[in-house]
Amino acid sequence: MPEIVDFNEVLEFKKAVDEKYGIYVHFHDACNGQYFNMDETKDGVQQFIKEYFSVKNLLPVFSESGLSFTLERIELC
Numbered sequence: 001m002p003e004i005v006d007f008n009e010v011l012e013f014k015k016a017v018d019e020k021y022g023i024y025v026h027f028h029d030a031c032n033g034q035y036f037n038m039d040e041t042k043d044g045v046q047q048f049i050k051e052y053f054s055v056k057n058l059l060p061v062f063s064e065s066g067l068s069f070t071l072e073r074i075e076l077c
Helices: 007-021 045-054
Strands: 025-030 033-038 058-062 068-073
Antiparallel strands (some): 058 068
């Protein structure tokens, strides 16, 4: 089940991706959950996103195109 993140956290994330890669991240918050998408991708951006959210115990789950993703909570033992 996709994890819900606070809007302030979303803003920080969007800023980090924009500053490092110049990519605008779209954020969608709907009844069935949240998801992110990008108009483009660049080398290293998926790894950056994975590392960014891993410190928050979240795992980005990317679509086949790599342009959209949801977040899932990493279960720690």
